[in-house]
Amino acid sequence: MTIGSHITTFAGLPVAEYPADLGKASRAGSAWRLEDPDYDNTGQFLERLEALAAEDWANQVTALVIGNWGGAYDxxxxxxRLAALLPRFTRLRALFLGEITFDECEISWIQQADITPLLEALPKLEVLTVRGATGLGLKPVRHSGLREFTIESGGLPADVVRAVAECDLPALTHLELWLGTDNYGGDADVDDLAPILAGSRLPALTSLALRDAEIADLVAVALAGAPVVARLRALDLSLGMLSDTGAAALLAGQPLTHLDKLDLHHHFIGAAVLERLTAELAEAGVTLDVSEGSDADRDDRYIAVSE
Incomplete structure (x- = not known):
């Protein structure tokens, strides 16, 4: 699986291109997408950002989608500049940083940076999605407004996972981390996830996604007894290398029948364990996604998104 197309909606709004869709899209009712159309670092991205920030309707914009800011690969x-300009969008509530497809730049090649200044500059931000983790940084912060936080990557560094775990996010209801593979910098282990699984810093969390994980079995074993699970409505371990080991641990651990949804799609679970999952969860009313299964041998297993 690769990310081959741009999103068409974000934060519940249709995505519109700036400036191409001026006059066609709703000013206040669109998530405005900005990018350098030539991906050549000639300054077009910042020119477009500054132009949008100077529009007399900028204070109506609630969602922004940042595409390729130039040569995202280097x-x-x-x-x-983003931290300085984005506060001009006084109603901004949702931000996607790095909405870039594989033909523009592979996910694990996207160069990122320390995103802490964005959180500090946007105290009213409710939704933050970041794609790419090479060079990504985060310092533990308190942010009382953030409700949804997603980092998509082919390999999420342990120091970023630890920083997320150490953040104080009292309003956060959805956390999504694509842990990836060590081949692309995803060196986090379950110990790095421990504060998240304990749930003490995330009192409002009801949806947890630990996706695209080479260590999916270890994550599942840890989740089997994790305090945070009891108050979740949705749990997502999709896109990773979950096998019988992890799925059996989930079945043997604390009850999961309180969940509305358990997403395990793209997995390596055998037929017998899948039958048990269906019997114990789907028949209890849990929406269970076990599509895209494979019987590949251990050495041939893979996460869905890496390069």
């Missing part, structure tokens, strides 16, 4: 996003 240049980090201009976090300083």
């Amino acid at each position: 240049t980090a996003p201009p976090i300083g």
Whole structure:
């Protein structure tokens, strides 16, 4: 699986291109997408950002989608300028940083930066999605407004996972981390996830996604007894290398029948364990996604998104 197309909606709004869709899209009712159309670092991205921020309707914009800011394969996003300009969008509530497809830049090649200044500059932000983790940084912060936080990557560094775990996010209801593979920098282990699984810093969390994980079995074993699970409505371990080991641990652990949804799609679970999952969860009313299964041998297993 690769990310081959741009999103068409974000934060519940249709995505519109700036400036191409001016006059066609709703100013206040669109998630405005900005990018350098030539991916060549000639300054077009910042020119477009500054132009949008100067529009007399900028204070109506609630969602922004940042595409390729230039040569994303060798240049980090201009976090300083973003942190300075984005507060001009006084109603901004949702931000996607790095909405880039594989033909523009593979996910594990996207150069990122320390995103802490964005969280500090946007105290009213409710939704933050980041794609790419090479060079990604985060310092533990308190943010009382953030409700949904997603990092999509082919390999999420342990120091970023630990920083997320150490953040104080009292309003966060959805956390999504694509842990990836060690081949692309995903060196986090279950110990790095421990504060998240304990749930003490995330009192409002009801949806947890630990996706695309080479260590999916170890994550599942840890989740089997994790305090946070009891108050979740949705749990997502999809896109990773979950096998009988992890699925059996989930079945043997604390009850999961309180969940509305358990997403395990793209997995390596055998027929016998799948039958048990269906019997114990689907028949209890849990929406269970076990599509895209494979019987590949251990050495041939893979996460869905890496390069």
